[in-house]
Amino acid sequence: MGGFIAIKQNELFGDYRLREKICSGGLATIWLATDKAGRNYALRLLNNNFSITSSGPKMFRRGCEVMAKIKPHPNVIRYIKHGRKSGRSYMLLDYVEGANLRTLMIQDSPLLHDSLSDLLVDMAGALAHVHGNSFMHLDFKPENLQISRGGTLMLCDFDTALPIPDKPAKLPRKSGTPLYMPPEIAKGWEVDQRADIYSFAVTAYELVTRIKPFEGQSPQEVLRNQLNPKYLIRRPRDLNPNVPVVLDSLLMKCLSFLPDQRYPFMAHVLRDLHKALGVR
Known part of the structure; x- marks a missing residue:
């Protein structure tokens, strides 16, 4: 687990500041995040408590890849990008209040x-x-x-x-x-x-x-x-x-x-x- 960074409110994750934890599930945690211009996003971070044999990380990455392939639609949450930073897989989405x-x-x-x-x-x-x-x-x-x-x-x-x-x-x-x-x-x-x-x-x-x-x-x-x-x-x-x-x-x-x-x-x-x- 040494390669992971701790995720805390008001800290930066890449170019995005983590403002508020929206929800947390078994696979990932979603944060309300803002960019340097103050725009809101939903930042979905893969949890870091999986065992080596767990299918969770693979499932998270597959979900990201699927969203990247689905064309935009007004009734599907808008995908922006996904990747890996500081040992954490993430996906950036539109924030829907x-x-x-x-x-x-x-x-x-x-x-x-x-x-x-x-x-x-x-x-x-x-x-x-x-x-x-x-x-x-x-x-x-x-x-x-x-x-x-x-x-x-x-x-x-x-x-x-x-x-x-x-x-x-x-x-x-x-x-x-x-x-x-x-x-x-x-x-x-x-x-x-x-x-x-x-x-x-x-x-x-x-x-x-x-x-x-x-x-x-x-x-x-x-x-x-x-x-x-x-x-x-x-x-x-x-x-x-x-x-x-x-x-x-x-x-x-x-x-x-x-x-x-x-x-x-x-x-x-x-x-x-x-x-x-x-x-x-």
Whole structure:
């Protein structure tokens, strides 16, 4: 560990001054940083507590490389650069002042009621763009959707992203978050971009109903229901009668247990969302 520098508030990291720690996870810590002109950025630093055999550093670097290859899009967090300095791998991103979708749902933010249709379309648009750049995200969930104070949604955290295979293929390792993970990943089956379509639908279902599609008295029971092909998901309209019929059907199709019964492409989901919600 001797090659690492200690990271402290108000110190310089390269050309950027670390102003405030935004959040810290198992893989990386994100700082609000400013350049010499006072412009704000999000500086993501790889944590330095990994063992020699850990896959964490490789995952972090892969996420950086994926973001560098994805073309800019208004609903994907803007990548600026990545590299290594003073023994620490880092990635510089746009700083988005706001909160993630999970936080806003817990707060029951008025923004979610006022901009619901736009948020759903932005979610789908971000994922369709990532797929259009030949990558699967593989960890689509409310915590990875940052929403600015102005209501713009941005997809972030590409550490688990992988190229879309020519045909469904087994993943090198299980990726994602259990309650948003499609059955094919949880069961170790072959996977393609339709895994993201399922995770999008779980997130969208939760946004419009405020509950997850799989219910249960404990996390274990919820997970069992999720992996049970015979489990009957309650339709979104049964929980929220304001959900349009077409949106209800769209989400249920995306939540199909078998990938072949879902939409084949996120671009098709986005097309039908526009029709269902009347949003351009």
